[in-house]
Amino acid sequence: MAVHALKTSKVATLRDKVSPQEWQARVDLAACYRLMDLYGMSDMAANHVSVRVPGEHDAFLINAYGLLYDEITASSLIKIDHEGNVLTKPEFGPGLDYGVNRAGFVIHSAIHRARPEVACVIHTHTWAGMAVSTLDCGLLANTQTAMRFARISYHDYTGVVLDLAEQDSLVQDLGANNAMILRNHGLLTTGATVPEAFNAMHRLELSCKTQIAAMSCNTKLVEVPADVVEATYMNYQPQTRRPYGVMEWPALLRKLDRLDPSFRD
Numbered sequence: 001m002a003v004h005a006l007k008t009s010k011v012a013t014l015r016d017k018v019s020p021q022e023w024q025a026r027v028d029l030a031a032c033y034r035l036m037d038l039y040g041m042s043d044m045a046a047n048h049v050s051v052r053v054p055g056e057h058d059a060f061l062i063n064a065y066g067l068l069y070d071e072i073t074a075s076s077l078i079k080i081d082h083e084g085n086v087l088t089k090p091e092f093g094p095g096l097d098y099g100v101n102r103a104g105f106v107i108h109s110a111i112h113r114a115r116p117e118v119a120c121v122i123h124t125h126t127w128a129g130m131a132v133s134t135l136d137c138g139l140l141a142n143t144q145t146a147m148r149f150a151r152i153s154y155h156d157y158t159g160v161v162l163d164l165a166e167q168d169s170l171v172q173d174l175g176a177n178n179a180m181i182l183r184n185h186g187l188l189t190t191g192a193t194v195p196e197a198f199n200a201m202h203r204l205e206l207s208c209k210t211q212i213a214a215m216s217c218n219t220k221l222v223e224v225p226a227d228v229v230e231a232t233y234m235n236y237q238p239q240t241r242r243p244y245g246v247m248e249w250p251a252l253l254r255k256l257d258r259l260d261p262s263f264r265d
Contacts, residue, residue, distance in 0.1 A: 199245030
């Protein structure tokens, strides 16, 4: 724990400078970054998770580009609007002036602007997600977990996502789904809350790992009848069951508190 305290001690707390609702969103987002790292879904300082600021329709929080996921705290997150203007920037300390990843801004602002019901967006470059993103078949609905994503969206690769012109196609390809495979790139999930988006990404990552493991056995895969896949998919939809991730989130926060509570700073 002392190691994390040394890493983050230079960031001045924002707790008394933001609303209680924004502070809670900051704590949940910082927890999500720590959990992404804990479960092997981080890529050093690359990738991004964002959350909409409660009560501010055009503002969201995102990581400071240059911090590792296990360094991120509630106060180290940067608040920007849909145009990329910085609204709140932490005091990182002498000689440190972190900004926002350009690709992170382009991807996340597009979705937050177009999908007001979405509070959280997660994007990853995991080995399993990238591997499946290169397969012509895409994600196979051949496990119960993967059937949750039987209607997953796909977005074709056109280069590093730096151009605002790509925002329209990103939004169109995602549609009303909560998960998308960025071809030759990685994975993306959304949620009405941070717990929902994290749960979706955890399950999508597991689906990709399982598929790569099964395909590596070089033997015929068992196909599940289409009607069974559809019924299973429908059983996973929000209108059928409670929102995913909500039940586990308090336990995940307790896990982080046992390991290193500095995400709350």
